[in-house]
Every structure is written in C-alpha cells, then in structure tokens.
Amino acid sequence: MLGKFFKKPDAEQSDRVPPGQYLTKGFPVLTYGNTPRIDIEQWQLRVWGLAKPVTFSLSDLMAMPQNNFTADFHCVTRWSKLDVQWTGVKITDFMRHVEFDPKAIYIMEHCYGGYTTNIPVADFLRAENFFAHTLFGEPLPAEHGGPLRLVVPHLYAWKSAKWINGLEFLEREESGFWERNGYHHRGEPWAEERYS
C-alpha cells in the first residue's frame, strides 16, 4: 500500500489526515461496477419520498449560485486526498428548491448505474456539502461521477455519490449498497466509523 503513490502524512498535514488513512497524490477511481453512460440532455436529478416531488435538469443546477470548493477526500479503503478543488452548487442553495416533510430524517442517495447510499438529513444539510460538476477546473470526468456528483467532505467518500440522480427522503434509516454490505451506517472518518 505504501510506496510511490501513498505516503504517511508529514507533521504539518497530519492533523488533517484521519486515523488509519494514507495520503495519495493521484486521485484513484473507486467504483463498484462500471461507469454508467449518461446522456447529458436526458440527465435528471429527482426528489421524492417524504418531500414534494421535483425534478432538476443540469441547466437548473447550473442556474443556481456557483461556488469553488476545496475539500479533503477520505476513502474508507484508507486513501485520503487533501485539497481537492471542485466547482458546483452548495447543498444549502440547492435545498431552497426542495420542500421536505420534517418527519424525514434520512435520505437515500440514488445514482445512475444503481448505486445507493444513505445519509442522515442533518449530515446532508451541512454547509460544506455540495454538488460538483467541475474537478480542478475541468469538467468532472465520467469516472469521477460526471456530469454531477455529491461531495460530503465530513464523511467517508462512499457517501459522496457519483452520477447522482435521486434523493429519496425517508422517515427511517434504510441501508444503501455499502451499508448493506457491512460498512458503518454513518461513516465518520475521525471516529474511524468504517464497518458495522
């Protein structure tokens, strides 16, 4: 695991690297299955469940306030990448267009290709979360989730759904793909919430 691409954090960076993680300079691709083929014209992000149903196109997202973000990225398989630069839409701005029932406490994130992952509503609504369409100044490559992915910097990256196409608001916790397969139900890197 250690070697050319992975290194132990130096002192300056170590306070930014959660326990048991190693730094990588590259940006590995971690996908269960294949990169889905997506027609940008047909692309949709749909909201349903305990929320007023609404569908967004990519141009709807592009019409929302755009921001640059710098965020650290922590995969539960122990690689971390610091200072990833993204452009996109803050979840707090996006959520101005969504009305959900206060009884909803969990969200299932749905994706093109069938991947799912869950997140508590409170974790989803955090100010630092965003949808990204640009990575280091270039259109988000398909393998990293283009045209649009979610980024949730404070949780392990399996919560940062690539090719996201749905937010299902739920009254109770349901398991997504990795949660069903033994991963922790929340996934906080600083607490090493890796597996359940």
Ligand SMILES: Nc1nc2c(c(=O)[nH]1)N[C@H]1C(S)=C(S)[C@@H](COP(=O)(O)O)O[C@H]1N2
């Ligand atoms: N749709 C989808 N999203 C996904 C995944 C996936 O397999 N499918 N893998 C997750 C995992 S485990 C990680 S670490 C990150 C990896 O993102 P990257 O491939 O851009 O590095 O995406 C997350 N989002």
Ligand SMILES: [Mo]
């Ligand atoms: Mo991951």
